[in-house]
Amino acid sequence: MAKKTAKTHTVSVIEVTQGKAKFHITKIKASVLANISYASVRGVDKEEGAVQRILSIRRINSIKEYVLTIGQFPSSIILNWNDERISFKDGNATFLEEERTAQLIDGQHRVAGLRAAISERPTVGNLEIPVSIYRNLSTTECANIFLSINTEQKPVPRSLVFDLYGVADSSVIDHAAARARDIATALNEDDDSPYRELIKFPGSPVRRGGIALSTAVTAIKPLVSDKGDFEQRGIVELETQKKIITNWFKVLQKAYGEKWYENTNAFMYASGFTGATEFLRTKLLTVCQDKKSFTEKTMANCFLFDQNDLILQEEVKGKGGREAPQLIEERLMSFFKELQSVSDKFEV
Structure with missing residues (x-):
């Protein structure tokens, strides 16, 4: 059986420079994001950039219910794009929709909740999700971003x-x-x-x-x-x-x-x-x-x-x-x- 050809997507992006770091901000449909992204777990996966924790089923189910009732995600999902098949030109990014293309730095439970909601209500896949894209980060660089989000940016009282x-x-x-x-x-x-x-x-x-x-x-x-x-x-x-x-x-x-x-x-x-x-x-x-x-x-x-x-x-x-x-x-x-x-x- 012939392998299904991966779909090509082109999205508008904004390049952001913060110190020595550069990344791009865009929006990607939930169905596409759920397909291309994956979590690399610290202590389990050996690849570069593995900083995530093991998923919590309770939290996934809670997010799924939120998606099915409210479904608003103003904060960016942060990706470490470690696949070379993405290009940036003239304010656009072009990439192939293939599994395990982009590593999740932050937002793995939100993406898992989206996947669960899509399986129950496919139209959720059309939801536009804000995404920040880094490229080929090391484990140290991923850890720095992860810790900045989860320690320096304190939860509200x-x-x-x-x-x-x-x-x-x-x-x-x-x-x-x-x-x-x-x-x-x-x-x-x-x-x-x-x-x-x-x-x-x-x-x-x-x-x-x-x-x-x-x-x-x-x-x-x-x-x-x-x-x-x-x-x-x-x-x-x-x-x-x-x-x-x-x-x-x-x-x-x-x-x-x-x-x-x-x-x-x-x-x-x-x-x-x-x-x-x-x-x-x-x-x-x-x-x-x-x-x-x-x-x-x-x-x-x-x-x-x-x-x-x-x-x-x-x-x-x-x-x-x-x-x-x-x-x-x-x-x-x-x-x-x-x-x-x-x-x-x-x-x-």
């Missing part, structure tokens, strides 16, 4: 990501994180909230204390996720979820009284907020469910706080990672009456 969930299209957001953001927004804005104007959104003035939006969202998210602690108890309405969380922090606020807003209060910091939210999730919700009441009064009756032994920030200062929130949980447990007193009596 998580608080900004969570804040943008409030305005982004529903098809691209993490819905549990978006719900957690709505609750964090209510904590920051509601008049009766213990954290009114204390949740730090992007653009907030820099100050000591207060809870970063990313901290609040990360702490609340397990409560509101699909099959999370609220859903397991049939608590799915936003207003109800918000009220339960507010009730719990009101209990703590009243225990501290005028000291609540002082910088010595551990609950004015990330570890306190996280530890308190985790205590609500793992301990207090179960008790409230058994009592069939999630009111502020029911929660308050579960505790006996000592005004001379309040949880202070100095107790967790210097402790990192999970250690500080765990200490907060342990201290809350010391005030928790419900699990301290055990009786064989019950009412009928």
